[in-house]
Amino acid sequence: MTMLSLSSSPHHHNRRDTGQVMRLVCYAAIPGILTNVWFFGFGILVQAALAIVTAVVTEGVIMELRKKKTERILKDYSAVLAALLLAISIPPLAPWWVIVIGTFFAIAIVKQLYGGLGYNMFNPAMAAYVMLLISFPVQMTSWLPPLSIAEQSHTLWDAVHTIFTGFTSTGFSVEQLKVGVDGATMATPLDAVKTALLQGYTVTEAQEHIIFDGQYGKGWFWVAMAYLAGGLFLIKTKVINWHIPGSMLAAAALLSLVLFLLDGDQYASPLFHIFNGSLVLGAFFIATDPVSASTTIRGRLIFGAAIGFWVIIIRNWGGYPDAIAFAVLIMNMAVPLIDYYTQPRTYGHKSKARKSS
Amino acid sequence: MFADYDEIIERISVNQLWDFPGGVHPPQQKALSNQSNIETLPLDKTFYVPIKQHIGVDGRIIVSEGDSVLKGQALTASEAPFSVPVHAPTSGIVKKVTEHVSAHPSGIPELSIIIDADGQDTWIPLKPVADYAKTGKSELIERICDAGISGMGGAGFPTHIKSNNTKPLEFLIINGIECEPYISSDDRLMREHAWQIRQGIDILVHILQPRQVIIAVEDNKPEALETMSIACQQKTNYQVVSVPTKYPAGGEKQLVQVLTSREVPSDGLPIDVGCIMYNVGTCYAIADAIVEGKPLIERVVTLTGKSFKSPKNVWARLGTPIQTLLKHGDYDDSTQSSPRFIMGGPMMGFTVTSLLTPIVKISNCILVPADNELPHPDDERACIRCSACSDACPASLLPQQLFWYSKSKELEKAEEYNLFDCIECGACAYVCPSEIPLVHYYRQAKADIRNQREEKEKSDKAKIRFEARKARLQKEKEEREEKHRIAAEARKASLNKDGGAAKDKIAAALARAKAKKEALAKKQTQNEAPGATAPESDKTEVVSKDEVSAESASSQTAVSTANETEQAEQVLSSTANESSDITAEEDAEESAKATAAAKKKRVAAAVAKAKAKKLAAKQIKKENNES
Numbered sequence: 001m002t003m004l005s006l007s008s009s010p011h012h013h014n015r016r017d018t019g020q021v022m023r024l025v026c027y028a029a030i031p032g033i034l035t036n037v038w039f040f041g042f043g044i045l046v047q048a049a050l051a052i053v054t055a056v057v058t059e060g061v062i063m064e065l066r067k068k069k070t071e072r073i074l075k076d077y078s079a080v081l082a083a084l085l086l087a088i089s090i091p092p093l094a095p096w097w098v099i100v101i102g103t104f105f106a107i108a109i110v111k112q113l114y115g116g117l118g119y120n121m122f123n124p125a126m127a128a129y130v131m132l133l134i135s136f137p138v139q140m141t142s143w144l145p146p147l148s149i150a151e152q153s154h155t156l157w158d159a160v161h162t163i164f165t166g167f168t169s170t171g172f173s174v175e176q177l178k179v180g181v182d183g184a185t186m187a188t189p190l191d192a193v194k195t196a197l198l199q200g201y202t203v204t205e206a207q208e209h210i211i212f213d214g215q216y217g218k219g220w221f222w223v224a225m226a227y228l229a230g231g232l233f234l235i236k237t238k239v240i241n242w243h244i245p246g247s248m249l250a251a252a253a254l255l256s257l258v259l260f261l262l263d264g265d266q267y268a269s270p271l272f273h274i275f276n277g278s279l280v281l282g283a284f285f286i287a288t289d290p291v292s293a294s295t296t297i298r299g300r301l302i303f304g305a306a307i308g309f310w311v312i313i314i315r316n317w318g319g320y321p322d323a324i325a326f327a328v329l330i331m332n333m334a335v336p337l338i339d340y341y342t343q344p345r346t347y348g349h350k351s352k353a354r355k356s357s
Numbered sequence: 358m359f360a361d362y363d364e365i366i367e368r369i370s371v372n373q374l375w376d377f378p379g380g381v382h383p384p385q386q387k388a389l390s391n392q393s394n395i396e397t398l399p400l401d402k403t404f405y406v407p408i409k410q411h412i413g414v415d416g417r418i419i420v421s422e423g424d425s426v427l428k429g430q431a432l433t434a435s436e437a438p439f440s441v442p443v444h445a446p447t448s449g450i451v452k453k454v455t456e457h458v459s460a461h462p463s464g465i466p467e468l469s470i471i472i473d474a475d476g477q478d479t480w481i482p483l484k485p486v487a488d489y490a491k492t493g494k495s496e497l498i499e500r501i502c503d504a505g506i507s508g509m510g511g512a513g514f515p516t517h518i519k520s521n522n523t524k525p526l527e528f529l530i531i532n533g534i535e536c537e538p539y540i541s542s543d544d545r546l547m548r549e550h551a552w553q554i555r556q557g558i559d560i561l562v563h564i565l566q567p568r569q570v571i572i573a574v575e576d577n578k579p580e581a582l583e584t585m586s587i588a589c590q591q592k593t594n595y596q597v598v599s600v601p602t603k604y605p606a607g608g609e610k611q612l613v614q615v616l617t618s619r620e621v622p623s624d625g626l627p628i629d630v631g632c633i634m635y636n637v638g639t640c641y642a643i644a645d646a647i648v649e650g651k652p653l654i655e656r657v658v659t660l661t662g663k664s665f666k667s668p669k670n671v672w673a674r675l676g677t678p679i680q681t682l683l684k685h686g687d688y689d690d691s692t693q694s695s696p697r698f699i700m701g702g703p704m705m706g707f708t709v710t711s712l713l714t715p716i717v718k719i720s721n722c723i724l725v726p727a728d729n730e731l732p733h734p735d736d737e738r739a740c741i742r743c744s745a746c747s748d749a750c751p752a753s754l755l756p757q758q759l760f761w762y763s764k765s766k767e768l769e770k771a772e773e774y775n776l777f778d779c780i781e782c783g784a785c786a787y788v789c790p791s792e793i794p795l796v797h798y799y800r801q802a803k804a805d806i807r808n809q810r811e812e813k814e815k816s817d818k819a820k821i822r823f824e825a826r827k828a829r830l831q832k833e834k835e836e837r838e839e840k841h842r843i844a845a846e847a848r849k850a851s852l853n854k855d856g857g858a859a860k861d862k863i864a865a866a867l868a869r870a871k872a873k874k875e876a877l878a879k880k881q882t883q884n885e886a887p888g889a890t891a892p893e894s895d896k897t898e899v900v901s902k903d904e905v906s907a908e909s910a911s912s913q914t915a916v917s918t919a920n921e922t923e924q925a926e927q928v929l930s931s932t933a934n935e936s937s938d939i940t941a942e943e944d945a946e947e948s949a950k951a952t953a954a955a956k957k958k959r960v961a962a963a964v965a966k967a968k969a970k971k972l973a974a975k976q977i978k979k980e981n982n983e984s
Contacts, residue, residue: 003695004695004708004709004710004712005695005697005708007697008794008796008797008800009783009786010704010786011699012783012787013731013732014790017738017791017792072736072738073738078741118739118740290741291741291742295742295757295758296747339758343755344378347377347751347752348623
């Protein structure tokens, strides 16, 4: 008699695997990346390419060392996604070794040393970002002004040249690229407001700066909108749930609204906070990293809201102009606790408390 | 917390139902098999009837090999409450009573009755109930039991147990959901036999007296909804309800929640929230049993999947091997690289281990998918904690945590996370992007926990036995010690009664003996006769062996003198030591009595010796005096 093939139920399977999920997130980031290219030049593409190559090589080597099925694991695209997220988080013209060190750190230390995909406690991209920010503060804060107001424009070749040599093909340094048409060095909108406030200006006065268009930074607003579109696509395709981005944006808006209403001169409006900096990117692409985020529904709401609060707190009173990475890492640490106390009530059980054993 | 009767009635009447959390929407694939009428299989030659096809205990086999049986004749007798009989699917000869591959994922052989059909297909005389409405509840329940009916939706719970309800019943729920993809046996049954299902419901209403009957059909079966509505339209308290299609809406707990918002308690039954649920197939079988007097010997089975050239529904007799069904559905083996046959649906069915696996009371479907239809699962990848599984779980469990604890064998934690509330519907594994066979891990963990419980029960019993034995031995020891203490006291008392005088005498004797010894020692150094001491040791042994009487001892001691005294002293002291040693040894229960006897003897010997010594001392004194 022929041997019958045996398998365990269910025999049916949804055709979306981990690789597809990760790829969809990468695709969803494309509008944001292209908008970024449009406003800030080609640097982000070079960074992404460097990061992805570093990530794949690092993960591949470690998989070989750990004697795993290298090809199969690379195909889950988790390393590619982590690298991409780090690349779009750092200044576009940061030197090549910054992104290489950062990506290696994210994959080798934060992800693989903790046991590989699914076992890392911290968001690899954000842990690497914080490591880079603390280690190389100058390179990591050299943000460019939008091309429309920059004194010097740069081409793709300039971007490659600058990233590898520190100078464009025509010999301009990153410092020079940062200079705006008015001859002053430019900063990010968040940085500009923070500095102005320290100098005794009001928020409104700070927003009269050339990099602003109303209360939004030129270029930054559209980049945020593009990431928002990508994020909504992810929710629509059920790659992510609305809970984390929703509660994160709502909490950030709520806290900044309260502060804004208390003192509009000292504290910027909720819209300023949402559309400047990387809050939207963080809400849809970074805080939603499944491995390091909370897994219960109430837990996700708490996790997202707490990140939102931390972002506003650090932006207003902390030492750094933006705070997504710090806020995410802080809440990564709280995830086991949140998950433990937010377990759903199981069908047929009276209380939310677990069965006492 | 839960909706009350009136609210439920109101919402049902406007078809505003509740929802259950989670659930999935796999492709339905019902149209594959539900397009044509249920066919009847040509009579097979051999039937393999497992004697247990339900949850509970086996019936007693009442036929033997070589017997001829008629169609519908009982093969086993129900002797325990949780037992229902099985019946001959056709007339013929009992060929064998033996172990046969079971309709179970393991395929572990189970006791089965193999029947060779004689081709006549002759019924036993049928005894229908003339008018069930005038028949007592208990008689109807007995009839249902005798007809061998157990739940036909999947669990196989004995129907007569469920029907023997004494608690107040608000909702009798008839489950026509059939939420598993592919399967259409209930669908076809409702379309073609709505009236008989309605008869079955009427009988149940007569037995159970519910306040309301709800017939629930998923909205992907509009034809069945219509036929059931027509069949039930004259009954005012029967409501046919269209339930939104979502897997697993047909799970008992989920359907109760959808229809009533109520949740069956974790350790309870639907009746605890005023509900009892029957599958439509069970209702059909009840009508057969009461109105026709026919026992349960056949059921509707869906033959589906793209490996069947002609998928369909058939009336298959219980005990039909699936190879017959494959033939009937025109199984095309070129569509499968390795043959795979699923009994049940794609979500909860199991792969059979043999083509001789029989159809049983709960077999609703034979699914034979082509290779590209339900591809074999890939190797699992790492869990990325995406919690798609917990979003899909209808029981609001955290499957990713259960997986973590099941895989790492942290069974206590798995139980804490309510592993046993998992209904194994497979929704979690269906959505898992890492293709982890989650349900498989849960089954494994459940089995491990059950084994542990059994082990623990065994070891607990052993522990109790051990403790009891220890206590008994301790008690015996104490009793023994008490006896010894009393005996010792008695001895002491008797010694005291003899008076202090006796003691003084002994002391005096000892003193004298000492003096004598010294004198003798001097003498011996002068004119030593070495042979004189040699027999002494022998003699001591004899004495300690205690056969010796005081008289003989005295005569012997007369021969050899002073050394004897010393020996006697030693014996006396060693006896004292021994008595404490003996107490220590007494743990060896069996030897205790013997030791006590030996001790007594030793004491007696010592006493005898002392007497002998006295005598000897006197003699020596006399001699001394004489000399």
